[in-house]
Amino acid sequence: MAVRTDAVGRLLTQAVLTALEAPSVLNTQPWRWRIDGDTAQLRADRTRQLRVIDPDARLLTLACGASLHHARVALAADGVTATVRYLPDEGDPDLLAMLRYTGRTGPSDEAQRLRAAVGRRRSDRRPFADEPVPDAVVDRLMRAAAAAGVNIRVARPEDLATLAAAAGHAANVQRSDPAYRAEIAAWVRGGIPAEVAAQPSGARPVSLRALDDEPDASIYSGQAVTDRNARYAIIVTDGDSPRDWLTAGEAYSAVVLGAIADGLAFSPLSDLVEIVAARTTLRRMLGGVGWPAMVVRLGVAAGSAGAARSPLRPTADVMEVA
Ligand SMILES: Cc1cc2nc3c(=O)[nH]c(=O)nc-3n(C[C@H](O)[C@H](O)[C@H](O)COP(=O)(O)O)c2cc1C
Structure with missing residues (x-):
């Protein structure tokens, strides 16, 4: 080169x-x-x-x-x-x-x-600490996304049931599809270390995409609920074209770099915007205005050990x- x-x-x-x-x-x-x-x-x-x-x-x-x-x-x-x-x-x-x-x-x-x-x-998929995310930090992240040209909506407590339902639906649809499971397995094998892909046990208010190739989504009945203080930010664009997706990506980068700079941890949940019915549910939750492009789970990391790093090409x- x-x-x-x-x-x-x-x-x-x-x-x-x-x-x-x-x-x-x-x-x-x-x-x-x-x-x-x-x-x-x-x-x-x-x-x-x-x-x-x-x-x-x-x-x-x-x-x-x-x-x-x-x-x-x-x-x-x-x-x-x-x-x-x-x-x-x-x-x-x-x-x-x-x-x-x-x-x-x-x-x-x-x-x-x-x-x-x-x-x-x-991206840190581990359960977060039971500590609240300061509102001032959330406000700053929202302003960063706005500066990148998109709206960001932080889910209210009453939105969590809708997010959970959308995540559950996406998991059911995707995991029952062998082609989906094969695609996940191939890319996880090629680029995501095992300790990063492992799903920690524990129920969460909104479940994360499982990075294994089991046909059924995990059921966590009877286990402790984690992530009780996680916040969920939804990046929303005005339109739904490649130009909007680039802007959404810039906003996503602004939010996650800002979160790390402010001492928070995060992980994304794009399954909620991959499956049409889940994305439509989110759109409705947002009042039918704009296009949800990405969901980001934000919180305070439990413990000081950082999440493992995924390899670069x-x-x-x-x-x-x-
Ligand atoms: C557009 C996009 C969608 C993603 N969707 C998910 C997701 O649904 N679930 C998840 O656990 N991680 C998701 N990720 C995180 C990636 O898996 C992660 O960025 C990648 O493996 C590199 O690891 P790193 O973020 O720790 O550097 C997504 C990332 C991007 C940019």
Whole structure:
């Protein structure tokens, strides 16, 4: 792989290396970045699309939006100004975004705070501590999502039954489908360490997607209820097009990096937006306005040991320097 030693090339390379640490559905990392002149181009890698779970590439595009946001955070943290063009070529829908270096400015403190969270960020599926999430932190995360251009709705206590029903329905539909179970098994085997995929025991108000290939969702009758203080944030876009999914991904990245920077833990629940009936249930809960794009469970981590890290793809497979 070519290496750029000029200042702009080095800054763009740093930004792309940061982008490669972004979260993605089942750790598919469905992106390719190319640095060319004063631009960094983000392309979808559809060979890594989940054909059963994500037939429209909505989650793939969302993950790429998160990667784009990571790159923008790195540039802003380094005091770089850049323009971004989304889906710049109608004839080339895989070209999702083009970042262009435009100059230097003072480094942004907020971007530096978020960039420092990139290496510590993990999806943490373990039960949270029985400690409340401070409202001030939730407010800050909502503002971060709004700055990224989407609404975020934090579920109210009376919404939990609806979320639980949607999660239960999604699990029943998906786990009874052998093609779904095969897709989960293949990607978990390829990219998610066993200790990350393991489902801790205990009932939760809203169940998480199981990352094993058993046909039945686990039943936790009679076990202690955990996650009693978890909050659930729903990222909602105005429309439901690839452009909206990119924005949702940027907001998702802003929320999870902000959560980590603020000392919280999180894990996403996208099964709630994968199955049409579950997503429709969420839409209704939101008053029928907008499109739920992602659900994020937020809470205080129990214990100080961090969640295990999932492996990244080799840089040469996902980054190219012209
Ligand atoms: C669009 C998207 C959807 C995801 N959906 C789920 C999900 O439904 N359940 C889950 O446990 N994790 C989900 N994840 C988390 C990924 O599995 C996780 O980001 C990936 O394995 C990399 O691990 P890391 O986030 O710890 O770096 C999702 C992530 C993204 C970006």
